[in-house]
Amino acid sequence: MTAGQTATEGQTVTVGQTVLEADGLTKHFPVGRRGGRVVHAVDDVTLTLRRGRVTALVGESGSGKSTVARLLAQLYPRTGGDIRLHGESVTVRRGRRFRAYARRVQMIFQDPFASLNPTHTIRYHLTRALRIHGNAGEGRAGLEQALTELLGKVSLTPAERYLDKYPHELSGGQRQRVAIARALAADPEALLADEPVSMLDVSIRLGVLNLLAELKERLHLAVLYITHDIASARYFADDTLVMYAGRMVEGGDSESVTQHPAHPYTRLLIASAPDPDRILGEVLPEELNDEDTGEPPSLIAPPSGCRFHPRCPAAMERCHDELPPRFDVPDSGTGHWAACWLYAEPAAGKEGDAA
Numbered sequence: 001m002t003a004g005q006t007a008t009e010g011q012t013v014t015v016g017q018t019v020l021e022a023d024g025l026t027k028h029f030p031v032g033r034r035g036g037r038v039v040h041a042v043d044d045v046t047l048t049l050r051r052g053r054v055t056a057l058v059g060e061s062g063s064g065k066s067t068v069a070r071l072l073a074q075l076y077p078r079t080g081g082d083i084r085l086h087g088e089s090v091t092v093r094r095g096r097r098f099r100a101y102a103r104r105v106q107m108i109f110q111d112p113f114a115s116l117n118p119t120h121t122i123r124y125h126l127t128r129a130l131r132i133h134g135n136a137g138e139g140r141a142g143l144e145q146a147l148t149e150l151l152g153k154v155s156l157t158p159a160e161r162y163l164d165k166y167p168h169e170l171s172g173g174q175r176q177r178v179a180i181a182r183a184l185a186a187d188p189e190a191l192l193a194d195e196p197v198s199m200l201d202v203s204i205r206l207g208v209l210n211l212l213a214e215l216k217e218r219l220h221l222a223v224l225y226i227t228h229d230i231a232s233a234r235y236f237a238d239d240t241l242v243m244y245a246g247r248m249v250e251g252g253d254s255e256s257v258t259q260h261p262a263h264p265y266t267r268l269l270i271a272s273a274p275d276p277d278r279i280l281g282e283v284l285p286e287e288l289n290d291e292d293t294g295e296p297p298s299l300i301a302p303p304s305g306c307r308f309h310p311r312c313p314a315a316m317e318r319c320h321d322e323l324p325p326r327f328d329v330p331d332s333g334t335g336h337w338a339a340c341w342l343y344a345e346p347a348a349g350k351e352g353d354a355a
């Protein structure tokens with residue numbers, strides 16, 4: 001075994017190995033009875049999930065985060081772009097091919113109560129998941145062992161205290177742990193976690209986030225962590241991507257993105273984060289210290305150019321009609337980029353443009 005490789009569940013896994021990639025992922029939902037109008041929920045999203053790394057996808061409500069997760073889980077057909085699992089383009093909708101995909105890419109949802117059937121015990125939910133994915137072991141003893149191991153992975157021990165309970169007999173945090181255990185029954189490589197703690201009591205959120213971090217380390221999972229709380233992204237994610245109105249606007253290692261935010265929208269998000277331990281390490285432009293007066297735009301007729309320009313205190317003329325590509329952010333972590341004309345090479349800028 002070489003450096004960076006570890007053994008998990010009998011397999012050799014290279015930490016940092018690419019599992020899942022989205023390339024130009026796009027989803028437009030038709031609206032109204034007569035065709036034509038669409039919601040531009042996700043446009044041209046490109047991201048990579050790697051083993052043993054948590055990638056946070058951050059943005060306001062309605063920015064398209066859940067749609068990205070559902071596309072990656074193949075729960076929706078996509079309008080455009082590509083999804084690659086270990087480098088191979090995959091499109092599956094149902095049946096055996098969908099189950100084979102779901103074995104490697106699992107999703108957990110915001111509301112553990114809604115995702116567990118109230119009429120069934122924890123034993124039922126987990127047994128079913130283990131059987132579907134062929135991980136139920138040999139005979140009754142094998143199944144019991146698999147169930148005990150699964151609950152052990154999410155720190156619900158001793159297992160017999162939980163197995164015969166119904167979802168309503170557990171706390172919110174315990175229910176979310178069961179939902180995570182059910183996802184782990186597939187023995188996946190990637191876990192798509194859609195706001196996994198936002199419905200939980202503040203006092204137990206940290207415990208569930210720590211569990212996900214521990215699973216990432218121990219099972220070398222590639223985790224997509226969807227949140228509107230950028231402060232938690234710094235704490236919990238290795239990499240952070242920021243979405244605004246269906247598009248990705250900034251990305252890089254979490255420390256750079258949260259401590260040296262480059263895109264005016266990321267700065268705004270951080271300035272309005274309810275974080276007592278102020279996570280911004282630099283002075284904000286004055287305008288962004290004022291209360292944010294803007295609203296996210298309509299995604300039926302999104303703004304031309306940069307979608308943030310109507311709210312942006314640094315908007316230049318070109319921002320109104322030219323879509324900014326990704327630019328490297330100078331003097332920051334490697335791989336830190338922003339889709340913002342502020343970071344265009346001087347030679348690429350137009351004379352007369354000023355922030």
Ligand SMILES: Nc1ncnc2c1ncn2[C@@H]1O[C@H](COP(=O)(O)OP(=O)(O)OP(=O)(O)O)[C@@H](O)[C@H]1O
Nearest residue numbers: 029039041059060061062063064065066067068299
């Ligand atoms: N099935 C659908 N049909 C039509 N529009 C949809 C559908 N699902 C999502 N949308 C729209 O797509 C946009 C993005 O929604 P999405 O749920 O992905 O955002 P989000 O960032 O996850 O928000 P939240 O944090 O509130 O879950 C929104 O404008 C939403 O109204």
